[in-house]
Amino acid sequence: MARNIGSRYTAHQILGRGSAGTVWLGEGPEGPVAIKLLREDLASDQELVGRFVQERTALLGLDHPHVVAVRDLVVDGNDLALVMTLVRGTDLRTRLDRERRLAPEAAVAIIADVADGLAAAHKAQIVHRDVKxxxxxxxxxxxxxxxxxxxxxxxxxGVAKLIDTPRRTKATKIIGTPDYLAPEIVEGLPPRAAVDIYALATVLYELLAGFTPFGGGHPGAVLRRHVTETVVPLPGIPEELWQLLVQCLAKAPASRLRASELAVRLRDLLPLLAGIPPLEVDEPGPEESEQAPAYDEQQYTPAADEPRRRGAVPLVPGSAPDSSRDTHTSMRVPAPDELAGGPLGTARAPRAPGRPRPGSARNKAASVRKRRITLGAAAVLLCAAVAVGGWLATGGGEGDGAPQDSENSAPASP
Known part of the structure; x- marks a missing residue:
C-alpha cells in the first residue's frame, strides 16, 4: 500500500528491510526515487533527529558520479527518511552470491570507482563507516x-553515524559489520577516513578470493583476527596488486593509502590485469572452536545451518532482502587482554581438503597430540636406555665374571 513521506514523496513498494529501517521504491517531484525510512524508535529519538538535521547540508552536498546522491532528508511526525537517487541495477553482494568471485580486472575497476566516491566524501569530511x-x-x-x-x-x-549516538551506543560498543571493521574501531578508537580504506580493501580481497580475509565463525573471533592476524597471500595476482592490498589492510591507519591515491594506483594496474581469469582459491573451512569476546545480550545468534554470507539493505528493485543481523551491529569492544592473546598466524589460510588451517582449534589439537606422541616415544627410549645401562653395569656384557679394566685391574693370584 502506498504511503506519503512528507508532503513531496510517495512510497509505493518495499525494496528491502534492514536493521536501520525499510527501503521503498518511491515517487517524487522529479520522478522515481529510493526512500530509506528509518525505524520508528529512531524517528522518536530527538537527539538523533537533531543529528539528522545537522548532517543534512553535508549529505545533500555530496555530489559525485560514484556516490548514490541523497536528494532530501525528511522529518515529518514519526517519519525520518533519506530520499536517494534510484539506481537501476543490483548490489555487489548479489553479484558475488551469483559468481562467487570476479576476474581481477573487473574487481579492481569496481573498487577504483568506489575509491573515487570515497575520496569525494573524505574531502567533505564525511566518513562512511560501513563500506561492504x-x-x-x-x-x-x-x-x-x-x-x-x-x-x-x-x-x-551517514546511516552508521546517525545511529551511533551517545545514548544509543555506549563507549564500550562498536557499530559496523564485523568482516569489514578496521582494527582501530575494534580497539575503541574513533573512526577516521582510514577505516573506509581498510573496509574497501577487504571488499577487494573478497571479490578476488570469494571470502573475506578475517571472516568466518563467531563474530567476536572475527574482531580479534582483525587486530592480531596477518592476511594470507592470494596466488595468481600480480605482486603489485598484492602489495597494494597489504598496504591498505595495514593495522596502523597511517600506513594506508588515501582514497584518491588508491583510485589512481588501482587504475594504473588495470592494463596488467587484462585477461586474468578469476582466481582458483579454496575457501578455508569454518572454525570448530575459537575463544571470542563476550557478546551484548541483544546480539543475534545465527542458526547452525545458516549460511555465512551476509545480507543488507538493497536500494534497487530485485535485490534480496536484508537479514538485518550484521548491518550496524552493536557489540562489546574486546578488552586489551582479550586482543593480546598473541598472533594466531596467518588468517584463514586456504588449505587442502581435510587439513586444518594454521592457528585453528583443530590444528592446535593436532599439535598437542603430536607432542604427546613424541614425548611418549622419548620416554620409552629413555627407559630402554636405562635398562640396557643397568644390564651392562651388572656384567651382562662380560659373561659370568666381574667387569675387567685392562689397565687398572690387578693380576689374578695363582
Missing amino acids: PENILLDMEGPLGPGGAHPALLTDF
Whole structure:
C-alpha cells in the first residue's frame, strides 16, 4: 500500500528491510526515487533527529558520479527518511552470491570507482563507516568499464553515524559489520577516513578470493583476527596488486593509502590485469572452536545451518532482502587482554581438503597430540636406555665374571 513521506514523496513498494529501517521504491517531484525510512524508535529519538538535521547540508552536498546522491532528508511526525537517487541495477553482494568471485580486472575497476566516491566524501569530511558489498550498487544502465564491469556507486552514507549516538551506543560498543571493521574501531578508537580504506580493501580481497580475509565463525573471533592476524597471500595476482592490498589492510591507519591515491594506483594496474581469469582459491573451512569476546545480550545468534554470507539493505528493485543481523551491529569492544592473546598466524589460510588451517582449534589439537606422541616415544627410549645401562653395569656384557679394566685391574693370584 502506498504511503506519503512528507508532503513531496510517495512510497509505493518495499525494496528491502534492514536493521536501520525499510527501503521503498518511491515517487517524487522529479520522478522515481529510493526512500530509506528509518525505524520508528529512531524517528522518536530527538537527539538523533537533531543529528539528522545537522548532517543534512553535508549529505545533500555530496555530489559525485560514484556516490548514490541523497536528494532530501525528511522529518515529518514519526517519519525520518533519506530520499536517494534510484539506481537501476543490483548490489555487489548479489553479484558475488551469483559468481562467487570476479576476474581481477573487473574487481579492481569496481573498487577504483568506489575509491573515487570515497575520496569525494573524505574531502567533505564525511566518513562512511560501513563500506561492504551490500552498500555498493552496480548501475546496469551505465557504460561497461574494464573487464566488463558496470559503474559502481557507494550508498548509505551517514546511516552508521546517525545511529551511533551517545545514548544509543555506549563507549564500550562498536557499530559496523564485523568482516569489514578496521582494527582501530575494534580497539575503541574513533573512526577516521582510514577505516573506509581498510573496509574497501577487504571488499577487494573478497571479490578476488570469494571470502573475506578475517571472516568466518563467531563474530567476536572475527574482531580479534582483525587486530592480531596477518592476511594470507592470494596466488595468481600480480605482486603489485598484492602489495597494494597489504598496504591498505595495514593495522596502523597511517600506513594506508588515501582514497584518491588508491583510485589512481588501482587504475594504473588495470592494463596488467587484462585477461586474468578469476582466481582458483579454496575457501578455508569454518572454525570448530575459537575463544571470542563476550557478546551484548541483544546480539543475534545465527542458526547452525545458516549460511555465512551476509545480507543488507538493497536500494534497487530485485535485490534480496536484508537479514538485518550484521548491518550496524552493536557489540562489546574486546578488552586489551582479550586482543593480546598473541598472533594466531596467518588468517584463514586456504588449505587442502581435510587439513586444518594454521592457528585453528583443530590444528592446535593436532599439535598437542603430536607432542604427546613424541614425548611418549622419548620416554620409552629413555627407559630402554636405562635398562640396557643397568644390564651392562651388572656384567651382562662380560659373561659370568666381574667387569675387567685392562689397565687398572690387578693380576689374578695363582
